[in-house]
Amino acid sequence: MKNQYQIFEGTKRLQMTESIDLTRQSLLAYGPSHKHWCIAWSGGKDSSTLLTLVVWMISTGKVPAPESLTVMYADTRLELSPLWFAAQEIMEELREIGIEVKTVMAPLEKRFMTYILGRGVPPPNNNTFRWCTRQIKIDPMKHELEKLFSEKGEKVLMLTGVRQGESAIRDQRIVMSCGKDGAECGQGWYQETMPDQLCDTLAPILHWRVCHVWEWLKHWAPLPEYGDWSTAAIADAYGGDEAEEINARTGCTGCPLAQKDGALDTVTKMPRWSYLAPLKRLKPLWRELRKPENRLRKTGMEEEGKNKQRMGPLTMAARQMALNEVLTIQQEVNTAAVALARPKIDIMSKEEEAFIRQCWENNIWPNKWTGDEPTADTLMDIVYSDGSIQPLLFY
Ligand code: SF4
Incomplete structure (x- = not known):
């Protein structure tokens, strides 16, 4: 009997008001121990729910105001465009009520596109080479937090939009995934990797179900009595009325x-966002760049180490091809945007383009590469990790 599924036990679902109240209770319990609060905001559904909810609770006196509240908007430069547009509006609303918002971005040389197209580092992949989340999301946030810590002179309470649904209440084990099952890439990482000496982290909407998130964004937060927020545009960016079903993962x-x-597939199906369709060519472009003909390879004779004939950086020709494609995509979208009186995108700024071209001029390669290595599709003798060589039978 013990292991049998209980039909009636534990099925009572939290109501919206209970979810909100649990959030309030967690802020009342852990908030007062810190004078300064900070919200890590990605512009996605969960962190936008957290942000608008916390600000509403503070401004209506449901939760005592901390001495300072700093909102840090994580901008990867590759946010889903409708979410980015919505975030700009919410930022305006926050500033109107006197809340400090900082846009947190990786330095020019470390952004997703400048790193790939300028320095020639291959796009990240799921297996061995995932550099992006840390570099374009976590490290910039850490850096900003360090600045905040030294300004305030004490530990800050970092609020994150990590959400695990109702199981979070029953199950104390919090699994920190990055971008699984409708989560926002990076959210769990903020919770897990922000240095203890700078901040304590709290996830006040950990227990929220996704349907409550939509309910808040679409119907509650836009009402004057809950803050009059422009959050409906966020639900719209996830697919409007069908958003509840989709539970889409967002990220770059x-x-x-x-x-x-x-x-992106979902939004471009909607007539008002269909002009963003050229952005769909980015993902195949990154895949193309990982192919051997677009990269260099060590011959195996250069250095010690196990992985002697590893594939490496992008050739200059591949970087040029990719920059042209990115600029064409941007141009196509923006020409349509002007014609349709819709907002324009900015995925490659003039400054970023100039930086990339400067890298080419300076012949920049990642560490331990010179650019003189052969392309990775060149046939060559096989060099094993112990240094032994198996010559090619045919050239
Ligand atoms: S969304 Fe994808 S590309 Fe962007 S940081 Fe996360 S894993 Fe990297």
């Missing part, structure tokens, strides 16, 4: 680690 447009560009 064209994320090479996601199986599909699901969120």
Whole structure:
């Protein structure tokens, strides 16, 4: 009997008001121990729910205001465009009520596109080479947190939009995934990797079900009594009325680690966002760049080490091809945007383009590569990790 599924036990679902109240209780319990709070906001559904909810609770006196509240908007430069547009509006609303918002971005040389197209580092993949989340999301946030810590002179309470649904209440084990099952890439990582000496982290909507998130964004938060927020545009960006069914994962447009560009596929099906369709070519572009003909390979004779004939950086020709494609995509979208009186995208700024071209001029290669290595599709003798060589039978 013990292991049998209980039909009636544990099935009572939390109501919206209970979810909100549990959030309030967690802020009342853990908030007062810190004078300064900070919200890590990605612009996605979960962290936008957290942000608008917390600000509403503070401004209506449901939760005592901390001495300072800093909102840190994580901008990867590849946010899903409709979400980015919605975030800009919410930022305006926050500033109007006197809340400090900082846009947190990786430095020019470490952004997703400049790193790939300028330095020649291959796009990240799921297996051995995942550099992006840390570099474009976590490290910039850490850096900003360090600045905040030194300004305030004490530990900050970092609030994150990590959400595990109702099981979080029953199950104390919090699994920190990055971008699984409708989560936002990076959210769990903020919770897990922010340094203890700078901040304590709290996830006040950990127990929220996804349907409550939509309910809040679409119907509650836009009402004047809950803050009059422009959050309905976020639900719209996830697919409008069908958003509840979709539970889409969001992250960078064209994320090479996601199986599909699901969120982009969904929005471009809607007539008002269909002009963004050229962005769908980004994901295949990153895949193309990982092919051997677009990369260099060590011959195996250069250095010690196990992986003697590893594939490496992008050739200059591949970087040029990819930059042209990115600029063409941007141009196509923006020409349509102007014609349709819709917002324009900015995935490659003039400054970023100039930086990339400067890297080419300076012949920049990743560490331990010179650019003189052969391309990875060149036939060569096989060099094993112990140094033994098996010559090619045929050239
Ligand atoms: S969404 Fe994808 S590309 Fe962007 S940081 Fe996360 S894993 Fe990397």
